[in-house]
Amino acid sequence: MNINEEWQAASPARSALYRWFADVFARELTSATLDEWQQNQAYDNLHEVFVSLGLEQYSNRVKAAIDDLQQFPKEHRAIELAADFAQVFLLSGDDSAPPYASYYLSSDKHLYGKPAAQMMRFLDSQQLSLHPEFREPNDHLSVYFIVMSLWINKSIEQQLEMVNTAQEQIDFLDSALLNWLPQFTALCQKINVKTDIYPALAALAEQFVIEDRAGLESIVVS
Numbered sequence: 001m002n003i004n005e006e007w008q009a010a011s012p013a014r015s016a017l018y019r020w021f022a023d024v025f026a027r028e029l030t031s032a033t034l035d036e037w038q039q040n041q042a043y044d045n046l047h048e049v050f051v052s053l054g055l056e057q058y059s060n061r062v063k064a065a066i067d068d069l070q071q072f073p074k075e076h077r078a079i080e081l082a083a084d085f086a087q088v089f090l091l092s093g094d095d096s097a098p099p100y101a102s103y104y105l106s107s108d109k110h111l112y113g114k115p116a117a118q119m120m121r122f123l124d125s126q127q128l129s130l131h132p133e134f135r136e137p138n139d140h141l142s143v144y145f146i147v148m149s150l151w152i153n154k155s156i157e158q159q160l161e162m163v164n165t166a167q168e169q170i171d172f173l174d175s176a177l178l179n180w181l182p183q184f185t186a187l188c189q190k191i192n193v194k195t196d197i198y199p200a201l202a203a204l205a206e207q208f209v210i211e212d213r214a215g216l217e218s219i220v221v222s
Helices: 003-026 031-039 042-052 056-071 074-090 101-105 114-125 141-157 162-177 181-190 197-221
Strands: none
Touching: 003 042, 003 141, 003 162, 003 197, 031 042, 031 056, 031 074, 042 056, 056 074, 056 197, 074 197, 101 114, 114 141, 114 162, 141 162, 162 197, 181 197
16 A cells, blocks of 8 residues: 555544544533443544554543543533533633633733634635534634544545645644644643543543644655
């Protein structure tokens, strides 16, 4: 299999993983999602993918956090996770890790800053649009993940040139996501929560992006 065939083969999985991370950070996890992760071994299947990407350490942490939910009665698990979601992402900046680029890239830490406007222009330039029910600012972490997922799908459908597309995606990750994602992840680790789900997911997401960028780099320099 040549590198172009590998690119085509990997693209659907890359898109699916970016979409998965977008969904994870867009809203608190539901009881149905938890049941799927725990009872139907849905996360075990994902874990195998993450292991194949060299992310076993980070995915093991997520698996352990999922298993630790057993300490709570089943009817309370979604409630505890909703409380953690609010604690990590929704409180004031000093007590949480806001999932918005503007918070980390603006000197005043105000939301709706330049990154939100830049994302709007990028969406327009790529002819991409967000779901109308997603009411968060354009620089929400989930938007960056969904943009990558949609972009990858577009590259498949339109058979975009591989090397140029890989370089464009590297540039996007460097200038729009990796310039603040490590700060976000670090903050997530410092917040006092009852479960390790969201801090673990943040660490896994950051490493996935780093590994994906490295894969793109190997295409560009090959």
